[in-house]
Amino acid sequence: MKFAIAVFSPAHAPSSRRALMFAQAALAAGHEIVRLFFYQDGVHSASANVVPPQDEFDLPKAWRELVNQHQLDAVVCIAAALRRGVLNAEEAQRHERPAANLPASWELSGLGQLHEAAQVADRLISFGGP
Amino acid sequence: MSKSMLVISRQAPWAGPGAREALDIVLAGGAYDLPLGMLFLDDGVFQLTTAQQPGDIQQKNLSANLQALPMFGIDELFVAASSLERRGIAADTLALPAQCLNDSELAALVDRYDQVITL
Amino acid sequence: MATLHMLSHSPFGDGRLESCLRLLGSRDAVLLCGDAVYALQQAGAPWASLQKSGAQVFALAEDASARAITAHASATLVDYPAFVQLCLDYDKVNSWL
Numbered sequence: 001m002k003f004a005i006a007v008f009s010p011a012h013a014p015s016s017r018r019a020l021m022f023a024q025a026a027l028a029a030g031h032e033i034v035r036l037f038f039y040q041d042g043v044h045s046a047s048a049n050v051v052p053p054q055d056e057f058d059l060p061k062a063w064r065e066l067v068n069q070h071q072l073d074a075v076v077c078i079a080a081a082l083r084r085g086v087l088n089a090e091e092a093q094r095h096e097r098p099a100a101n102l103p104a105s106w107e108l109s110g111l112g113q114l115h116e117a118a119q120v121a122d123r124l125i126s127f128g129g130p
Numbered sequence: 131m132s133k134s135m136l137v138i139s140r141q142a143p144w145a146g147p148g149a150r151e152a153l154d155i156v157l158a159g160g161a162y163d164l165p166l167g168m169l170f171l172d173d174g175v176f177q178l179t180t181a182q183q184p185g186d187i188q189q190k191n192l193s194a195n196l197q198a199l200p201m202f203g204i205d206e207l208f209v210a211a212s213s214l215e216r217r218g219i220a221a222d223t224l225a226l227p228a229q230c231l232n233d234s235e236l237a238a239l240v241d242r243y244d245q246v247i248t249l
Numbered sequence: 250m251a252t253l254h255m256l257s258h259s260p261f262g263d264g265r266l267e268s269c270l271r272l273l274g275s276r277d278a279v280l281l282c283g284d285a286v287y288a289l290q291q292a293g294a295p296w297a298s299l300q301k302s303g304a305q306v307f308a309l310a311e312d313a314s315a316r317a318i319t320a321h322a323s324a325t326l327v328d329y330p331a332f333v334q335l336c337l338d339y340d341k342v343n344s345w346l
Contacts, residue, residue: 138343140265140268171268171272172264172268210272212271233271236271237273237274237275237277238274240252240272240274241252241274242250243341244340245341246341246343247343247344248344248346249346
């Protein structure tokens with residue numbers, strides 16, 4: 001079966017970890033993840049600049065590893081990202097901001113990608129809040 | 131045939147970007163001619179009162195974007211009667227032509243759509 | 250259609266569970282995650298509301314055990330593989346974000 005997974009919360013929210021665990025379980029069960037879409041505060045879950053305390057789980061790193069290992073289509077909503085200061089190199093340059101913090105594994109795009117994923121997938125599962 | 135989506139908007143208009151970002155999901159879907167509906171529930175009903183002055187808190191007027199819904203082909207607009215009543219808002223004073231639904235009608239509404247997001 | 254409603258906020262001091270129960274369909278179920286598992290407190294008002302609603306209640310096992318909450322026998326605790334399957338057993342998943 002095909003899943004579209006939307007993440008609305010930052011890396012320090014338990015719901016972001018829950019989304020990751022769900023994604024891992026879905027893949028382990030042989031299902032397909034058509035897209036990961038990060039929206040609202042979920043854009044922070046993709047930030048390369050998050051530095052968790054040494055004795056805590058590094059969730060942004062885990063997300064990067066999941067995306068890279070399974071070659072997942074990982075999209076961050078550009079409007080939500082800009083508003084929250086999550087920028088790739090191109091956007092940082094375009095808006096003359098001092099730093100980029102979105103790794104290459106993620107694509108900045110629009111809400112159309114959420115809708116396209118929702119149309120293609122058998123289920124759309126959203127994670128957010130605590 | 132396209133899958134339909136119901137977006138349930140529960141956030142008050144000026145509590146951050148939540149209300150606007152919920153609306154943006156709907157408008158984006160409308161731009162692709164997808165079948166979408168929008169339900170205003172709980173504090174989300176505060177988005178629909180008239181004569182709001184968001185400029186006073188340096189916020190953009192959400193009303194203008196809400197009025198754009200029919201232009202994007204989104205005319206399935208709903209509001210929860212119980213949420214209005216609890217907040218003392220009269221159903222006939224709303225800024226949008228939203229259908230007022232009671233609780234059992236809300237359950238039937240959710241049932242009608244292929245997908246739902248509540249934010 | 251049967252919808253699985255997913256909640257993660259504590260029912261004490263947040264209105265999502267109450268609103269969810271208001272618009273619950275007759276074949277819908279509720280999945281409690283995160284702080285929403287506090288609704289499993291058997292002597293609490295939210296559990297009474299859940300039982301009254303007649304909805305099938307699921308909860309993420311890790312969140313219940315992390316909080317040392319003992320669920321009533323009628324609530325089904327799920328791990329992640331079961332969570333994935335649950336999403337497929339229901340026609341759609343409505344997350345109360």
